[in-house]
Amino acid sequence: MAFDGIRQAAAVLRGARRIAVLTGAGISAESGVPTFRGPDGLWRKFRAEDLATPEAFARDPVLVWEWYDWRRGIIAKVAPNPGHVVLARWETRFPNFTLITQNVDGLHALAGSRRLLELHGNIWKTRCPDEGRVAENRDVPLSPIPPRCASCGGLLRPHIVWFGEGLDQDILRQAFAACAQADVVLAVGTSALVHPAASLPLAAAESGATVIEINPDPTPLTPHADISLRGKAGEILPRLAAALD
Numbered sequence: 001m002a003f004d005g006i007r008q009a010a011a012v013l014r015g016a017r018r019i020a021v022l023t024g025a026g027i028s029a030e031s032g033v034p035t036f037r038g039p040d041g042l043w044r045k046f047r048a049e050d051l052a053t054p055e056a057f058a059r060d061p062v063l064v065w066e067w068y069d070w071r072r073g074i075i076a077k078v079a080p081n082p083g084h085v086v087l088a089r090w091e092t093r094f095p096n097f098t099l100i101t102q103n104v105d106g107l108h109a110l111a112g113s114r115r116l117l118e119l120h121g122n123i124w125k126t127r128c129p130d131e132g133r134v135a136e137n138r139d140v141p142l143s144p145i146p147p148r149c150a151s152c153g154g155l156l157r158p159h160i161v162w163f164g165e166g167l168d169q170d171i172l173r174q175a176f177a178a179c180a181q182a183d184v185v186l187a188v189g190t191s192a193l194v195h196p197a198a199s200l201p202l203a204a205a206e207s208g209a210t211v212i213e214i215n216p217d218p219t220p221l222t223p224h225a226d227i228s229l230r231g232k233a234g235e236i237l238p239r240l241a242a243a244l245d
């Protein structure tokens with residue numbers, strides 16, 4: 001990673017007042033959480049798009065819950081990495097800082113981030129589809145599978161946004177507002193393929209924000225980024241933080 005990219009990004013961040021960050025599965029990769037489109041993104045013979053849908057859950061709730069139980073088992077054993085820690089620290093370092101994540105692993109909160117918008121929900125939460133009640137469930141392994149609602153006995157679902165489902169409109173509105181007002185947007189560890197999340201950095205660029213991408217690989221966002229830092233989030237973010245101080 002050319003040092004001048006880090007210096008350039010640090011100069012932009014130093015002068016920024018309002019910062020929005022969008023993270024994807026890549027920021028949790030160095031913690032050991034499989035990404036969706038990486039080599040370990042597969043589970044048995046399924047793809048995320050096959051299982052993270054209301055249709056898959058209606059067809060086979062046990063299979064879908066087994067997939068989430070497998071992921072919860074992995075996530076329960078991992079810790080936030082230096083990339084998560086830097087973003088948690090920046091929440092107080094900058095006057096106006098919003099962290100928006102597509103991840104459901106809860107690692108940003110574990111690293112100390114509080115001003116956090118979880119666009120796609122959280123793997124440690126269940127929701128009763130009939131009552132709408134959301135509850136935390138940290139049982140590893142889950143038992144029984146599928147879990148049932150204590151009050152109505154109905155089948156609980158993960159409190160997660162599946163493909164084909166709308167996002168929480170209030171959370172999405174806050175995310176677009178943060179990006180529209182931002183001086184700088186960082187896109188960290190996202191393949192920029194999943195919408196509407198992938199539109200957030202583009203909306204920021206349209207409002208005049210400087211876009212910085214941190215990713216080992218190019219993505220559809222790269223042509224719209226002012227600065228592309230090619231590398232791992234757990235390595236680049238600490239170097240960027242050091243260049244700021």
Ligand code: BV8
Pocket residue numbers: 023024025026027029030035036037038041052102103104120160161162163164165166167188189190191192193194195196214215216217219231232233234
């Ligand atoms: C919706 C929860 C409509 C599940 C997830 C255009 C507009 C709107 C919608 C669509 C559209 N085109 C298609 C759609 C439909 C769909 C979609 O976007 N499909 C994609 C596949 C084309 N979108 C939806 O269905 C959304 N809903 O629009 O509904 C609607 C509206 C109103 C009312 C009713 C309906 C819902 C999308 C949410 C889906 N749920 N997550 C779960 O987790 O179980 S998304 C899921 O995939 C993940 O949460 C994650 O967000 C996403 C994967 O993206 P990434 O996070 O970017 O991860 P990925 O593995 O792809 O990439 C990792 C990146 O990290 C790579 O670039 C890699 O290079 C990099 N990396 C690797 N290591 C590192 C690293 N970077 C840094 N450091 C490293 N060490």
